[in-house]
Amino acid sequence: MITKIGREKLQEFVAGLMKSGRLFAPVKEGKGTNFKLITDPQSVTLDFYNTIQSPKAVLFPQSEDLVNYNISHDGIASEPAPIDDGSRIILGVRPCDVQSFEIMDRLFNGSGIVDPYWSARRSNLTIIAYAFDRADPVDFYNAFGITGSDEQGSDILMVRDTNSFLFKAFTDKGTKLLETMPFLEKGTADDEKRMTEIVDKGRDIATRTLDTAEIHKRLAGIFDSPYWEEAAAACLNCGVCTYVCPTCHCFDIQDETLFGEGSRRKIWDSCMFSDFTLHASGHNPRTKKSQRLRQRINHKFSYYVENFGIISCVGCGRCTRSCPVNIDILTVVEEAR
Amino acid sequence: MIQIEKRLREEAKRLLETKEAAVVLAFGRGFDEEHPMPLILRKPSDAEKIVFNEYCTFNMARHLTEFPPGTKIAVAVKAADSRAVTVLIQEGKVKREDLIILGIPVAGMKDFRSGTAIDATTTGPAVNPVLYDILLADLLPEPKDVSPYDVLAEIEAMSPDDRWGFWSAEFSRCIRCYACRKACPLCYCETCFVDQAKPRWSEKSPSASSNMMFHLTRFYHLAGRCIDCGSCSRACPMDIPLYLFHKKVSKECEEMFDQAAGMCVDAKPVMVDFKVEDSDDILL
Amino acid sequence: MENPYIPMPVTVDKIFIEVDTKEIKTFRLAFVNKTDEERFNYRPGQFAELSIYGKGESPIGIASSPTDKGYVEFTVQKAGIVTSELHDLEEGAQIGLRGPLGNSWPLEFLEGKNIVIVGGGFAFTTLRSLANFMLNDEQRSRFGKIVMIYGARTPGLLCYKPELKAWEDRSDMETFVTVDKGDNNWKGREGFVPTVCKQVAPSSENAVAVICGPPVMIRFTLPVFFELGFSKENILTSLEMKMKCGFGKCGRCNVGHKYVCKDGPVFSLAELENLSREY
Numbered sequence: 055m056i057t058k059i060g061r062e063k064l065q066e067f068v069a070g071l072m073k074s075g076r077l078f079a080p081v082k083e084g085k086g087t088n089f090k091l092i093t094d095p096q097s098v099t100l101d102f103y104n105t106i107q108s109p110k111a112v113l114f115p116q117s118e119d120l121v122n123y124n125i126s127h128d129g130i131a132s133e134p135a136p137i138d139d140g141s142r143i144i145l146g147v148r149p150c151d152v153q154s155f156e157i158m159d160r161l162f163n164g165s166g167i168v169d170p171y172w173s174a175r176r177s178n179l180t181i182i183a184y185a186f187d188r189a190d191p192v193d194f195y196n197a198f199g200i201t202g203s204d205e206q207g208s209d210i211l212m213v214r215d216t217n218s219f220l221f222k223a224f225t226d227k228g229t230k231l232l233e234t235m236p237f238l239e240k241g242t243a244d245d246e247k248r249m250t251e252i253v254d255k256g257r258d259i260a261t262r263t264l265d266t267a268e269i270h271k272r273l274a275g276i277f278d279s280p281y282w283e284e285a286a287a288a289c290l291n292c293g294v295c296t297y298v299c300p301t302c303h304c305f306d307i308q309d310e311t312l313f314g315e316g317s318r319r320k321i322w323d324s325c326m327f328s329d330f331t332l333h334a335s336g337h338n339p340r341t342k343k344s345q346r347l348r349q350r351i352n353h354k355f356s357y358y359v360e361n362f363g364i365i366s367c368v369g370c371g372r373c374t375r376s377c378p379v380n381i382d383i384l385t386v387v388e389e390a391r
Numbered sequence: 392m393i394q395i396e397k398r399l400r401e402e403a404k405r406l407l408e409t410k411e412a413a414v415v416l417a418f419g420r421g422f423d424e425e426h427p428m429p430l431i432l433r434k435p436s437d438a439e440k441i442v443f444n445e446y447c448t449f450n451m452a453r454h455l456t457e458f459p460p461g462t463k464i465a466v467a468v469k470a471a472d473s474r475a476v477t478v479l480i481q482e483g484k485v486k487r488e489d490l491i492i493l494g495i496p497v498a499g500m501k502d503f504r505s506g507t508a509i510d511a512t513t514t515g516p517a518v519n520p521v522l523y524d525i526l527l528a529d530l531l532p533e534p535k536d537v538s539p540y541d542v543l544a545e546i547e548a549m550s551p552d553d554r555w556g557f558w559s560a561e562f563s564r565c566i567r568c569y570a571c572r573k574a575c576p577l578c579y580c581e582t583c584f585v586d587q588a589k590p591r592w593s594e595k596s597p598s599a600s601s602n603m604m605f606h607l608t609r610f611y612h613l614a615g616r617c618i619d620c621g622s623c624s625r626a627c628p629m630d631i632p633l634y635l636f637h638k639k640v641s642k643e644c645e646e647m648f649d650q651a652a653g654m655c656v657d658a659k660p661v662m663v664d665f666k667v668e669d670s671d672d673i674l675l
Numbered sequence: 676m677e678n679p680y681i682p683m684p685v686t687v688d689k690i691f692i693e694v695d696t697k698e699i700k701t702f703r704l705a706f707v708n709k710t711d712e713e714r715f716n717y718r719p720g721q722f723a724e725l726s727i728y729g730k731g732e733s734p735i736g737i738a739s740s741p742t743d744k745g746y747v748e749f750t751v752q753k754a755g756i757v758t759s760e761l762h763d764l765e766e767g768a769q770i771g772l773r774g775p776l777g778n779s780w781p782l783e784f785l786e787g788k789n790i791v792i793v794g795g796g797f798a799f800t801t802l803r804s805l806a807n808f809m810l811n812d813e814q815r816s817r818f819g820k821i822v823m824i825y826g827a828r829t830p831g832l833l834c835y836k837p838e839l840k841a842w843e844d845r846s847d848m849e850t851f852v853t854v855d856k857g858d859n860n861w862k863g864r865e866g867f868v869p870t871v872c873k874q875v876a877p878s879s880e881n882a883v884a885v886i887c888g889p890p891v892m893i894r895f896t897l898p899v900f901f902e903l904g905f906s907k908e909n910i911l912t913s914l915e916m917k918m919k920c921g922f923g924k925c926g927r928c929n930v931g932h933k934y935v936c937k938d939g940p941v942f943s944l945a946e947l948e949n950l951s952r953e954y
């Protein structure tokens with residue numbers, strides 16, 4: 055069944071979602087948009103191509119308290135910080151980004167010791183995907199079999215029509231959520247047709263693509279190649295590419311204390327930073343930027359494949375779009391031969 | 392710009408062939424025309440890869456400190472970039488005799504992310520390099536009656552509370568990716584104070600206070616040194632207008648010392664040692 | 676669900692100063708909660724994160740043997756923030772412990788084989804755990820001959836001195852303790868570990884060599900063992916990489932596609948051969 059809402063009633067819809075759980079949705083910020091916890095329905099915008107930062111922070115915030123402690127003359131008192139696992143809704147996730155959750159699941163949720171933070175939130179998450187209606191030249195999600203209007207992995211797929219938004223639920227969770235929105239109109243046969251048309255159009259959006267067959271082996275084979283020096287020559291070793299990426303999962307654990315009050319925190323980190331692998335002794339296995347770029351590419355396109363059977367990239371293009379020196383991950387991988 | 396590209400290729404080829412330079416720092420093609428990349432050349436045959444267009448905004452002085460001392464480097468510089476080279480020479484990070492400076496007088500550069508023109512609001516208004524060995528085009532008339540500090544009028548007119556609010560809001564968006572620091576030609580410290588673990592100066596978590604701490608400290612490390620190239624602001628994925636703060640500090644320094652950073656290689660740099668207490672009138 | 680990021684409380688029962696420079700100390704820790712102690716089932720070769728709130732955590736190899744009941748021991752070299760703070764602690768202090776983490780020396784694989792233990796400096800901790808485990812009355816018969824070669828730069832830098840003495844006196848193992856440079860009181864062997872290995876020339880027949888030490892020692896020791904006929908499958912070592920989470924999530928400690936915290940720290944040379952050399 056299709057439901058719909060007029061564009062002018064978007065705020066009403068957003069306000070409705072806010073009643074069902076904490077809502078994260080795109081908000082204008084600087085020259086772009088980012089997913090934010092919504093407190094004011096008016097702040098939400100659905101006029102965007104894709105957000106600067108990925109939606110991963112909804113489940114995996116940049117900084118999160120693990121333990122709160124207090125250091126005094128009497129000793130140290132500590133208490134695990136409660137895991138904030140209430141239900142969350144993300145509105146407006148592009149189909150490629152939806153796939154990133156499944157990639158992260160394999161690491162945080164599906165192997166070895168489970169990460170309780172990711173895990174608790176993941177099971178309480180409702181994803182409202184938002185089909186693309188055009189392609190940006192740097193995207194390459196087609197390379198991973200993802201199309202511009204895939205519903206896979208989402209609870210609800212939303213598309214934009216001229217004057218309205220159309221919704222279709224794909225899970226029970228999605229169906230129930232839509233049912234709690236009395237002001238959503240039931241779609242007519244015409245709307246059904248429109249939805250199909252728009253989804254079909256989304257499927258046909260052509261992004262750049264990449265031959266991913268045996269890619270992990272190819273990369274393993276050129277580990278020692280001078281290619282990496284060349285590929286990384288312009289790299290600044292900032293953290294932009296990894297911080298905006300939906301599938302980068304690296305973090306640091308730091309104790310941050312002010313006047314005796316403090317928290318042990320899990321904080322995003324990046325393999326592009328020079329101190330990422332710096333030992334206390336001063337030894338560092340990765341001193342050169344070529345080694346760090348190689349780690350980023352290999353981790354995504356080789357090691358992750360070895361360990362989890364999937365490439366840890368969804369082709370969202372964020373790293374390329376935000377790189378201050380225009381290093382393009384697709385080009386780097388393609389030319390790595 | 393085509394002419395500059397041609398001249399840049401010729402000079403790069405010649406300098407590498409004659410071994411006058413071991414490395415040439417220029418611009419090359421990125422994934423498309425509008426997205427060039429910094430290019431670091433060592434072979435004369437690679438000179439063909441050089442590109443120059445309005446999107447070649449990179450300050451190649453940033454890469455000068457990556458090479459071992461004594462490396463003969465030819466570096467392509469635009470107006471502000473040449474001032475960065477000057478500061479690096481003044482601070483002893485590179486030797487004048489090791490450099491061959493390829494000066495590019497140029498106007499009309501554009502930001503490759505937004506496509507918008509880069510003008511005196513985000514960088515200095517000058518169009519000619521201040522220091523060069525070889526000029527790749529004729530000098531251009533410098534724009535008159537434009538100050539790099541005009542853009543500050545709005546923020547200077549704010550009440551202290553509003554100004555504090557403005558900066559707090561801007562910095563609260565910072566994700567601490569350090570692209571600003573990494574894109575800056577003058578942020579060359581081996582271990583930046585934010586990365587120092589012993590003692591730890593700054594928290595790694597982005598928060599209003601730790602972001603403010605990071606940015607204020609960085610601003611003051613750059614006081615009297617920032618050459619207003621705008622690289623940090625263009626690098627920032629969150630569009631935080633860092634240039635406003637740098638310009639404000641530069642303006643104060645210029646008023647105090649009657650000298651702008653990196654204008655003259657023989658001048659003694661104003662190594663001003665700002666104290667955080669002095670900063671109130673800038674921030675507030 | 677157990678939260679793997681939260682340390683268990685432990686008290687510092689005893690501190691042993693191992694070396695004359697006082698830079699290496701062994702901490703004997705006791706669990707505050709009985710249930711934690713029961714749950715802390717470890718094998719030689721595993722490590723744990725030692726936690727001090729306000730300072731952080733450090734991964735440290737477990738130096739005691741699972742056959743030692745009632746406590747766990749860690750031998751720590753003073754390096755940076757956490758290890759320095761540990762060194763400043765006094766007996767009775769309370770800290771945190773997270774683990775056990777990592778794989779271990781492959782006991783099943785070692786069973787029935789002759790074991791050659793080679794250690795240098797303080798990178799001997801989990802080898803000590805392994806030795807004490809194998810030498811335990813109930814375990815000894817599971818393993819063949821045991822040869823131990825252990826060296827340090829100076830006599831003052833040898834760890835576990837009382838144990839070294841006891842091992843030398845045991846008839847069911849051969850122990851060779853050496854120092855690079857002796858002093859006036861030193862009556863033992865002098866010479867670098869690789870040289871001593873050459874002299875001792877342990878047989879590779881049905882044998883496994885377990886080697887831990889500073890990189891230079893390893894570099895010069897390996898050729899000796901190849902010469903003696905040890906295959907890459909039969910030489911094991913323990914890797915060190917910077918760590919944070921300790922269970923494969925934080926992405927920091929990989930060598931190629933292997934995460935040292937979870938797939939290691941113990942690897943055979945044959946396994947390392949297939950990994951990128953980035954450690």
Ligand SMILES: Cc1cc2nc3c(=O)[nH]c(=O)nc-3n(C[C@H](O)[C@H](O)[C@H](O)COP(=O)(O)OP(=O)(O)OC[C@H]3O[C@@H](n4cnc5c(N)ncnc54)[C@H](O)[C@@H]3O)c2cc1C
Pocket residue numbers: 332333334335588722731732733734735736737749750751752753754755756757758759800801914915916917918919940
């Ligand atoms: C599997 C394993 C077993 C180890 N066993 C021992 C042991 O038995 N005895 C011993 O003295 N040391 C051991 N180390 C090394 C020890 O972990 C580091 O010396 C220690 O973490 C330094 O911490 P710091 O806070 O004092 O130094 P800092 O420089 O302040 O380090 C900050 C943080 O970075 C990480 N880190 C820094 N260096 C290392 C490193 N070399 N290895 C892993 N993490 C690091 C830690 O999380 C540390 O807390 C081992 C390391 C590993 C990986």
Ligand code: SF4
Pocket residue numbers: 288289290291292293294295296326373376377378379380381
């Ligand atoms: S964003 Fe670009 S410059 Fe920065 S680390 Fe990534 S690849 Fe390098």
Ligand code: SF4
Pocket residue numbers: 295298299300301302354366367368369370371372373374383
């Ligand atoms: S690596 Fe780049 S393109 Fe791939 S998912 Fe991450 S940000 Fe997107």
Ligand code: SF4
Pocket residue numbers: 296301302303304323324325326349350351353354926
């Ligand atoms: S190793 Fe690098 S590329 Fe891989 S998840 Fe971590 S930060 Fe991202």
Ligand code: SF4
Pocket residue numbers: 564565566567568569570571572623626627628629630631633
């Ligand atoms: S580039 Fe921008 S977001 Fe990144 S650290 Fe600098 S100000 Fe913050």
Ligand code: FES
Pocket residue numbers: 917918919920921922923924925926927928929934935936937
């Ligand atoms: S220490 Fe976190 S992945 Fe190994």
